[in-house]
Amino acid sequence: RLPQSLINEGRRKLAENRAVLDAISKEYGVQPRFVVALWGVETRFGKYTGKFSVIDALTTLAYDNRRAAYFRKELLLALRILDEDHISVEEMKGSWAGAMGQSQFMPSSFVNFAVDQDKDGKRDIWGTRADVFASAANYLAKSGWKGDQTWGREVALPKGFDPSLVDLNVEKPMHEWQALGVRKADGNNLPGRQLMGSLVQPKGGNGQTFLVYNNYRTILKWNRSTYFAMSVGRLADLIGGS
Structure with a gap:
């Protein structure tokens, strides 16, 4: 937090x-x-x-x-x-x-x-x-x-989801994650926009899951810490504005 x-x-x-x-x-x-x-x-x-x-x-x-x-x-x-x-x-x-x-x-x-x-x-x-x-x-x-994209979002995984897919090296378009049962944190469908994304769980399998996009990877080039990149992304969301 x-x-x-x-x-x-x-x-x-x-x-x-x-x-x-x-x-x-x-x-x-x-x-x-x-x-x-x-x-x-x-x-x-x-x-x-x-x-x-x-x-x-x-x-x-x-x-x-x-x-x-x-x-x-x-x-x-x-x-x-x-x-x-x-x-x-x-x-x-x-x-x-x-x-x-x-x-x-x-x-x-x-x-x-x-x-x-x-x-x-x-x-x-x-x-x-x-x-x-x-x-x-x-x-x-x-x-x-990419100035027309965000960094990522919190998502919910279905029961029995394959944990090997939770990996920054596994990248899929949004519709494939949707087909695998991944949803927004509130249970709604993922956005229709065809961004490529990867799943990460900063605190392991019992913590929150995030679907992260290109800009998350760009923040990691600034600082390779997952905690740092996640903090920047979440703070940007909470600050709001454009």
């Missing part, structure tokens, strides 16, 4: 930032509720962005970690970001693993996806909301997001 305070704050943030979010949505094809949900799950809408020096964190990991080569590459990219003057070294704060700013981008994600939306010459994912939102939308858009 997502905390009600997170949902309420998400609704407020969506309303507060409506104009800039709508413009970004038009440009990148990502619905505002998903941009706000990502922001909320990542950093509680910019409140918790990490207090570590990104350079110090990456330097430590580059020499003392089983993924040293990966962190060395990230360290070099972080130095490039400083060199390009997007942020000062004192303000370049993030997580213990070097994820930066309100969208928690690793330096490689910053280089590939961060956007200077307000055109001030800096891709400021630390302090400029327009840049934070556009960078997140750009990441999703470049990772295969």
